[in-house]
Amino acid sequence: MFEELDKKFPPKRPFTNQTVPIGVAEARTFVLPEFTQWVELTIVTPPPNRRMQSGGVNGQPVYYNGWYSYGITGSTSERKPIHYDFMSIPIPPGIESFTYTIYSGGTANGRIGYRQPTSL
Numbered sequence: 001m002f003e004e005l006d007k008k009f010p011p012k013r014p015f016t017n018q019t020v021p022i023g024v025a026e027a028r029t030f031v032l033p034e035f036t037q038w039v040e041l042t043i044v045t046p047p048p049n050r051r052m053q054s055g056g057v058n059g060q061p062v063y064y065n066g067w068y069s070y071g072i073t074g075s076t077s078e079r080k081p082i083h084y085d086f087m088s089i090p091i092p093p094g095i096e097s098f099t100y101t102i103y104s105g106g107t108a109n110g111r112i113g114y115r116q117p118t119s120l
Contacts, residue, residue, distance in 0.1 A: 015115040022110040029099040032070075035115040036091045039098055041068065043085040047106030060084060066102040070095050082108070 020033065024044050032039075043065055051064040067079040070091060082100065091098070102108050 014118045016118055018114055018116045020112045020114070022112065024107050024109040026104075026107050027099075027101040029097065031097055032091065032095060032112060033114040033116075035117075036095065036112055037115060038091055038113045039068075039070075039089045039110060040113070041082060041087050041089065041100060041108050041110040043082075043102070043106065043108050045105070045107040046085070047103035050103060050106070064103070065106060066100060066108070068098070068100040070098045072096045 015035075017037075018033075022028065022030070022039075022041075043063075046063070047065060053062045055061050062083045063085065065082040065085070067081055068089065069077050069079050070089075071077050072095065082102070098112075100108065
């Protein structure tokens with residue numbers, strides 16, 4: 001019963017929050033663990049020729065670091081910009097893969113956060 005519901009929804013039974021590190025790379029594509037909640041990306045080496053736009057008095061600067069995308073295995077959604085040096089990206093239920101590319105000369109690392117069902 002639980003396994004059938006788990007295929008449709010994140011576990012309602014007891015779970016623990018887990019993280020998996022993402023190593024430093026210019027680009028990476030990977031399969032996400034089941035029940036992924038978020039992906040964090042941190043720019044380690046900014047692209048040397050990245051453009052920047054001031055955020056004004058109360059805003060953060062916006063950078064043109066690269067892009068990311070996610071989807072089911074074998075497909076992805078549209079490319080979304082990586083505008084900050086640290087981003088936490090919420091992952092919708094049912095998403096299986098994630099990809100990112102930092103513009104030439106730059107690198108990023110990060111973490112994947114997911115829910116791990118525990119035994120009753």
